[in-house]
Amino acid sequence: MEFNVFVIKQQWPLLVDGAIMTFFICSASLGLGIVLGLILCFGKLRRRGIFFRISTVIIDVFRTLPELVPIFWIYSAGPLIFNFRITAEGAGIVALTLYSGAFLAEIFRAGLQAVPRGQYEAANSLGIPVFWVYGVVISPQALRMMIPPFINFICDLVKVSSLLSAIGITELAYHASVISGETFRYLEIFTVAGLLYFMIIFPLSMFARFRERKLKLAV
Amino acid sequence: MASTWRRLRRSGAGESVVGYGSLLGLAALCYATIDWEFLSHLDFSIIYQYRLPLLKGLGMTLALTAITVVIGYVSGILLAILYQIPFRPLRWVITVHVEIWRNTPLLVQLFWVHFALPALTGVSTSVIVSGIIAMSLQASAYLTEIARAGIDAVPKGQWEAAHSLALPGPTLWLTIVLPQAMKIMIPPLANTAISFFKASTLLSLISVGELMTISNTIANYTFKQVEVLTAVGIVFFVLGYAFSGLTYRLENVLQRSER
Numbered sequence: 001m002e003f004n005v006f007v008i009k010q011q012w013p014l015l016v017d018g019a020i021m022t023f024f025i026c027s028a029s030l031g032l033g034i035v036l037g038l039i040l041c042f043g044k045l046r047r048r049g050i051f052f053r054i055s056t057v058i059i060d061v062f063r064t065l066p067e068l069v070p071i072f073w074i075y076s077a078g079p080l081i082f083n084f085r086i087t088a089e090g091a092g093i094v095a096l097t098l099y100s101g102a103f104l105a106e107i108f109r110a111g112l113q114a115v116p117r118g119q120y121e122a123a124n125s126l127g128i129p130v131f132w133v134y135g136v137v138i139s140p141q142a143l144r145m146m147i148p149p150f151i152n153f154i155c156d157l158v159k160v161s162s163l164l165s166a167i168g169i170t171e172l173a174y175h176a177s178v179i180s181g182e183t184f185r186y187l188e189i190f191t192v193a194g195l196l197y198f199m200i201i202f203p204l205s206m207f208a209r210f211r212e213r214k215l216k217l218a219v
Numbered sequence: 220m221a222s223t224w225r226r227l228r229r230s231g232a233g234e235s236v237v238g239y240g241s242l243l244g245l246a247a248l249c250y251a252t253i254d255w256e257f258l259s260h261l262d263f264s265i266i267y268q269y270r271l272p273l274l275k276g277l278g279m280t281l282a283l284t285a286i287t288v289v290i291g292y293v294s295g296i297l298l299a300i301l302y303q304i305p306f307r308p309l310r311w312v313i314t315v316h317v318e319i320w321r322n323t324p325l326l327v328q329l330f331w332v333h334f335a336l337p338a339l340t341g342v343s344t345s346v347i348v349s350g351i352i353a354m355s356l357q358a359s360a361y362l363t364e365i366a367r368a369g370i371d372a373v374p375k376g377q378w379e380a381a382h383s384l385a386l387p388g389p390t391l392w393l394t395i396v397l398p399q400a401m402k403i404m405i406p407p408l409a410n411t412a413i414s415f416f417k418a419s420t421l422l423s424l425i426s427v428g429e430l431m432t433i434s435n436t437i438a439n440y441t442f443k444q445v446e447v448l449t450a451v452g453i454v455f456f457v458l459g460y461a462f463s464g465l466t467y468r469l470e471n472v473l474q475r476s477e478r
Contacts (some may be wrong), residue, residue: 050238064459066417068431069452076438077445084251155322162324166424180440186334194327201322 007185008192015189018175025159025171029093030154033100035187040105045112053085055105056155061103062143071095076166092164099160103153109208111146155201162197172196244370254425263311266450277454284416286351287297291358293406298359299366300392313363320360324423329353333425358415365407369400405473409466413459420455430454460465 043055062070075091115138123133134197165174176193180186266273302313333349344352381391381409381445423431430451438447 014420050242054238054242060460061456064300064417064456064463065452066431066455066459068420068423069448069455072435073452077448080257080445081254083254091428113224127474159324161398163421164327165326167251173324176327177330180330186330187338190331190335194331197323197327198319204316206321 002098004185004188007183007188014175015172015192015196016181018170018172022161025092025164025169026157029096029100032097033104035210036097038040039106040101041108042144044109046069053172059102059105062098066097067163070098071163071167076170087168088089088167092167092169100157107149107153109148111142112144142162146214148208151204158201233313261446262443263446265446269437272433276430278442279300280419280429283350287358287415288353288412291362294359295362298363298367299370302367305438317360317363322356325357326424328357329425331420343410346427348424350425350427354415361411365404368397369404372403387477402473406466406470409469413462416459416462
C-alpha cells in the first residue's frame with residue numbers, strides 16, 4: 001500500500017482545525033486547573049481541618065480515577081442528575097479542569113515543600129511580613145522547582161485531551177478518526193495526526209528535561 | 220478584643236466556619252440543581268444483575284495490565300542494556316523509539332496500530348492484540364527510560380570492580396548491575412503499572428472487552444448510565460488507591476533498607 005500524500009493535502013485544514021481546538025481545550029482547562037490546583041494546594045498544606053479533608057478527597061479521587069471515567073460521567077451522567085444541560089465541550093473542560101486541578105495541586109505542594117525550612121525561618125526572623133515572605137523569598141525558589149513537573153504535566157494534559165474525542169469534541173484525534181473513516185486512509189491520516197501531537201508535545205518535554213538538568217546542576 | 224481575635228485565629232475556628240460555610244453553600248447549590256425525582260429512581264441492583272460480565276471485564280482489565288507491564292518491562296530492560304553498547308546508530312534508533320512512543324497520545328497510537336499498521340504489514344490484528352501491542356510499545360518506551368536511569372545510578376566502582384575481575388558480560392549484568400538497578404527501578408515501575416491500569420480504559424474505544432467497554436455496553440443497553448458509571452468509577456478508584464498505597468509502602472520499605 002502506497003503512502004497517499006494527496007489525502008493529507010486535501011484534509012490538512014480540518015486537521016489544523018482539530019489542533020487549534022486541542023490547544024483551546026487544553027489552555028482553558030489548564031487555566032481553570034491552575035486556580036483549582038492553588039485552592040486545593042492551600043487546603044492540603046493546612047494538614048488538618050475541613051479544608052484539608054475536602055481537598056485531600058478531591059485530589060485523591062481525580063488522581064486515581066482513569067481519565068475516561070470522569071469524562072464519561074460528567075458528559076452522560078451529569079445532565080441526568082443535575083438540572084442543567086451541558087455541551088460536550090463544557091463537559092470536557094470540566095473533566096479536564098478537575099483532572100489538572102488534582103495533579104497541579106500536588107505539583108504546587110511538592111514545589112512549596114521542597115523549599116528548605118531554613119528559608120521560612122530566616123525570613124521570619126528578619127521580620128519580613130508574611131505576604132512578602134511568600135512573594136519574594138519562597139515563591140521564586142518554589143517556582144523554579146515547579147517548572148519541570150509543570151511542563152511535563154502540560155504534556156500529559158495534551159495527551160489526555162485526545163480522549164475527549166470519545167464524547168465527540170472536534171479536536172485533533174476526533175477529526176483524524178472521522179477523516180480516516182471517510183477516506184479509508186488510516187495510515188496517512190493517523191501518521192500525520194501522531195506527528196502533529198508529537199510536534200506539540202516533544203518541544204515541551206525537551207524543555208522540561210533541559211530545565212530539570214539545569215536544576216540538578218544548580219543544587 | 221485583639222487577643223480574642225488572635226485566639227480565634229489560632230484555634231482554627233474561623234477556618235472551620237469558612238470551611239463548613241462553603242460546604243453548606245455547595246450543598247445548597249446541589250440541592251437546588253439536583254433532580255431528586257431522578258435520583259430517587261436510581262436502581263443499583265443493575266450492578267448485581269450484571270455482576271458476571273462486569274467481573275469478567277475487570278479480570279480482562281487486570282490481565283491486560285499485567286501482560287502489558289511484563290512485556291514492557293522485559294523489552295524496556297533489554298533496550299536499556301542495548302543502549303549501553305557504544306554504537307551510535309543503535310542508540311539513535313532506541314532514542315527515536317522512546318521519544319516517539321512517549322510523546323504521542325496512547326489513543327493515536329492505539330488507532331495507528333489497529334487501523335494503520337495492518338495496511339503496512341498486511342497482517343490484520345484482532346482488537347485485543349492491537350491493544351496489547353500499542354500499550355506494550357508505550358510501556359517499553361517508558362520503562363526503557365526508567366531502566367536507563369536505574370542502570371546509570373549503579374555506582375561506577377561496581378562496574379570497575381567487575382571489569383577488573385574480568386567477569387563475562389552475562390555475569391556482569393545478571394549478578395552485579397541488574398540486581399542493584401532493579402532496586403532503584405521498583406518504585407517508578409510500580410507507578411508505571413498503575414498508570415497502565417488507568418490507561419487500559421482507553422482500549423474501550425476499540426471495544427476490547429475490558430471493564431470500560433462492558434460497562435458502556437450495559438449502560439447503553441439498560442439506559443442506566445449513572446449507576447453503572449458510578450459503580451465502575453468506584454471499582455477503579457478502590458483498586459487504584461490500593462495499588463498506590465502499596466507502592467507508597469514499598470517505597471518506604473526500600474528507603475529504610477537503604478539506610
